[in-house]
Amino acid sequence: QDVIRIGSITTLEGPFATGGQDAYRTMEMAFEAVDYTVAGKTIEWIRESSDATPDVALARARKLIEQDNVDIIIGPLSGAEGIALRDYSRTLEGRTIVNGSSGAADTTLRDPSPNFFRFNTEGTQWMAGLGTHAYNDMGAEHVALVAADYAFPYAQVFGFMHEYCELGGAVTKLWSPLNTTDFSSIIAQIPSDADAVLLIQGGTDALAFLTQYAEVGGDLPIIGGSITADQTLLSARGPHQRLMEGMVAAGPIADLNDDPEWLEFVANYRERWPDGFDSPSIHAFNYYTNTIAVLQALEEVGGDLSDNQAAFQEALANVEFTNPMGANVRLDDNRQAISDIFLTRIVNDGGTMRTEAFGRTEDVSQTMGMDTEAFIALGSPSRDNPDCPPAR
Amino acid sequence: MSLQFILTVTLNGLTLAALYFIVASGFSLIFGLMRTVNMAHGALYMVGAYIGFAVFDPIYGSAWYSYAWLIAIVAGIAAVAILGVVMQVVFLGWMQGQELRQALVTIGLSIIIADQLLANFGGSPFQFFAPDMLFGPVQVPGVGRYPVFRLFQVGLAVAVGVGLWLLLNKTRLGIMVRAGVDDRQMLAACGVNVPLVAATVFALGAALAGLGGVIGATAQPMALGVDARFLLISLVVVIVGGMGSIGGTALGAILIGLAEQWGQVFFPTYSVILTFVIMAAVLAIRPQGLMGRKIA
Amino acid sequence: MTPPPPLPTDTDALVLKGVGRRFGALAAVSNVSMTIKQGERRAVLGPNGAGKTTLFNTICGDFPPTSGRILLFGQDISHLKPHQRARLGIGRTYQTSLLFTGLSVLENLYLAVRGARKGRFSMLKAGPDDADVAHARALADRVRVTQLLSAQVDAISHGQRRQVEIGMALAGNPKLLMLDEPAAGLSAAERPELVALIRSLPRELTLVLIEHDMDVALSNADIVTVMKDGEVVVENTPDLIADDPVVQSIYLGEGH
């Protein structure tokens, strides 16, 4: 067998389509960099697209495995899809699924599947360091949390409060349903004695909140989640920008980072994709990271996928490399990445809004450095878990 | 809970209702007058916003920026009105009376439109910026700082409502279209040029979707998926209020707007569902909606 | 043309006690009381808009009465649903034909037969019931639409629908038959046939008839009730009604 077939799934339909497109840009860069060959074998890349729903992701995965007969799938993009593919991977023999960008904690934390690998960090990890920064450096003793009411924000809030409450911070939680576009009554509920707003919202929801908050003349400092300050928000003009400048957040990626690896990655990206974003998105970064991990493991086993991919999966589990942010990546026992997380701040970079790294937490594990059992005993992140007294 | 808070949330509900009314009125008009369930209403809303934005964006960056928003409104309305006429003349007119088939055609169209918008404009969210005059807070007695634009929405909604009411109840056009719903052939036998009337109504209803698109995308960010949202809102508002009744649409919008805002306060988790609960309750008691005519 | 002698019976088939029906401010029927004996033929006359059809609708349950009580063979049916009243033995026609336009004439009649039987809500036994089909065919003969049995109702003429309409009302072997202008839309040739049909009805059946065709109305009634503006103005025998000055002025006009 001289061909290695790699299938991929991202979202090119529906609301997440821009992120999905960007993911394929950097994947293509990764394959082009090795000229579609690894260990002398040709890589055949078959792309599929879902609409960010688990059912469709699963249907696509089945097609890739059963009809196109791929050896490896890279994907998917969103959390619920990730869990669905993890379950599916368990039913497969001799095939491997490597995550694309999905970030639900449970995909690897609880009931992991032996042939599902994730080289990107996830939602809880991404908040490492932010709680501490908010309490110690910003002096915020009470934050108003404005977050979307579903699993990914739960994970992020969990990561934040894990540190923040320990230090003595108080949190007033204001949950909004996913896709809320009118935040006016939520804004009215922000307590007058709050020191900052912790905004765990993505894309449109974040844009809506910030614009409406600006509209009533709101002026608390904003602390963002990992996908709050994404390109859609940064590149959109408008009144929300007034609030965004100086907003701090944490995550695996920052637009401005002095690391030479990153500078080169961004330069390549801009050259290869003049129509792309100003700087690769978080999805592009995650897909790229996962892809290079696959390529590296393939290289190590000389493209040998025999014996139900035993050698390959073994290699994957032990791969260690540097991601484009210049951070070291390795896997834990559940095949989940341990890597560095950055504190970021939004700056006005010559008329363009960008995120800039100003702090770094190294080797963040999925259990935030805790013992796995103790961490699991904290319970799944949810609306009410954790809670720091005295909220409200 | 302070009085100020109660007033604020209530005002929020009313101003949101104004937006819902503007968007739903076009749907209600087309449904009420032609019995066409325009499942592409959300798509038309989106077209209005996207076309408006395509015009807005370059102008906003130019010296004419203060007119950008008004021009966007005009562009959005015009583009969608034309699209509406095309829909009626090419696809729907000749199957008038086949309500289900029409609904299906509009579903097909909305799928295509939404996908083509994604192809041509990309999926990034955007938002219009109202002229400075309409942006920022003003003092409202009992409430405190309040965004002007939301108050402006209310004014606009009232204007649209009054205009529509006059059109429907005080003009011969209104009589014609209502008669056309009941019996198109008989209306033609009364000497009325039915296709022309139908195209006019569709243009008008679509234009309202276009207006709603620009206003809506000024109040809230615009992104893909919004079509389904506003289609649903239109459906619920119109079902609750009573189909084909302007007053009913207004009442429905107010109920839903208030429910959404107060729902966010009392049970944030289930606030989205509250609207559907209201709808089910209304239907169980009055299947024709609060102000609808009894369905024979 | 004298009607056959009334059945000597004392049973009250239908009793209305102060029945009224309002539409908003309009009292379409107000304070109507009457007693119709079993086997009686009753004609209800009156100018257009007098409330005759509305009275029928209150009795059948399409528009329940807003006041008063309706007794059918002693049972208070004022608040029953239309289908419940139908099961108690009321059959009716509609002034404006109301048929299953997507079904054939035979299917229409078959359904009407079936609806009057037990086991109407049944998912168990598939296929038509032979006896019921035979019954439906017999009905078609009676209302002279045999040649139209397989025609779909939306492809038959107005007058033909009026005939089917009568067949539907007869299907359930009703105890109380209410005909709303059965002769309307029938050609001059069909009217005598209608009269013959009415005369052939079993004597114990109670008939209430609205009709603007005086020949049909007066030749079939034992008693005539005349309504105006929702109220009963005169109640009398047919021969006396035609000469009643009030009836002439409000209803028949000078020429009669």
Add this chain to the structure above:
Amino acid sequence: MSGHLEIRGLQVRFGRATILQGIDLSVLGAPLSVVGRNGMGKTTMCSALMGMVSASGSAKLDGKEILGLGTGRVARSGIALVPQGRRMFPSLSVHEHLVLVAQKGNPAWTIDRVYETFPRLAERRRNGGDQLSGGEQQMLAISRALLMNPKLVIMDEPSEGLAPVIVDHLIEVLRNIATEGMGLLLIEQNLRVATSVSEQVAIMVTGKIAATLNSAELAADRDLQNRYLGVSHGH
């Protein structure tokens, strides 16, 4: 004089059945009545003339072909219809029915004249089209057609459901519109109405005109009625 209608070889088919098999009729300056048993094709003829069903042959209004025009244009060329089954607009009030068709200027028929002719409609002016009694609907259907002030009005059984006193009144009205110069093609089941309104009565039998008779003759002659219309009086 206007309102001349000339029908030649009018044919209508539904699927395999030929419902009208070549009708020739003329309405020339005087009302014409058409009678016939149920299902003979009278309504089909009206629908064909109005462009509501497709037909072949020819029908000329004042010399201009109207067949194949489409209902709206037939109506605008000067024909109004009182349809069988009334066909009210439930969404419109009585008054709105009239406003819909009322003409500008100084036409013979105005809304006021309608209310004078049928005072009952004035009393019910706010009722919806489906909130009327059968007879009231019939009056409104007649008024709706007359208010269009057409050159020719086609009435399909206008007396159906009307109380005797109103039928008498209708006969008056129909006689009058003829003298006012409006053409009238009248379909009737009520022989008295047909024969008192027009001099001539055409008799339709299974999609053909079987005969055209003098009204007075037909009204007086039971045998004639029996022969053409199947009317038997032997009870």
Add this chain to the structure above:
Amino acid sequence: MTNRQWLMTGAVVALLLMLPLFLPNFWLANILGRAMVYGIVALSLTFLAHYGGFISLAQTMMAGVAGYAVAMMAPTAIPLGPFAMSYGYAIPLAVLAATLTGALVGLIAVNTREIYLLMITLALAVGFSLFAQSNTQWFRGYEGIRNIVGPEVFGMPFRTHLVFYYVALITAVLLYLLVLYVVRTPFGLALQAIRDSARRTSAIGFSVALHRIGAFALAGFIAGCGGVLITFYNIGITPSSIGLWPTVAVLIMAVIGGLGHPVGAFLGALIYAVMDTFASSIIGHDRFNTLIGLVFLTIVLVSPDGVWGIGKRLAGLGGGKEPVSDPVAKLTAGGK
């Protein structure tokens, strides 16, 4: 159905039973099997639409109720639901839940018709999916309930291609025959009567409300069977399985296939499954929706009764108008 139609049905079923001998697994399970399980849900819609005149968009919701119910009760769920029990109890209870939901929808919509019904059921469906998305306690919110792998059949896991295929096939055929049978009962004919005139139907003694609710309950039962199988097929259920798009997709399937006959549901589902799987290879991933939209639009414009209607016309069966109802139409033709 005529004898010829019975013969054809038998032949098609026999062919489907033998297909595993020829077809690769992917086609078996992921095209045909999938078409059958979604076709079952579409069948429930076709039944309501064709015989009752009810265009319900709540069918996916009823399927979803069964799906969620079985997921909450499934012994394999991750994390284990609050009512875990064996599949032997869970499956019938789930179908029962869907049946009751159907009856409930019928009750809510009992006084509405046609296009009103379409809108109301759409709103109900979306409301339910939003509820499932918001409720983390039982429905597990956005992520849904996973690892619903289904029972073992003759010792083989449910998701084995053959097992899944045969179970789907047999269920689909049984439900298809059920629909054909029921519409020939008095209940079925009365439904058609209600479609034409509810007022008259009740004037001849039928309870309109009861028949409507009955029709919806039956549709709920059918959709529920589909919902359970779909959940096994998808190894779980999430709010997106019952969201707006899947809701509309079922309508699309039913319409593409043809609302004129129950078999249309399966034809439509098959076409949809094929398009969904392979369209992206033809047109590219990103414009898949435009393709679906165009195909759908074309079929609706060309043939209101879908592919089935086109086929019927091509086959020349449709000389006249299709007799609307089976039972009495046969009599009229037969003339005894």
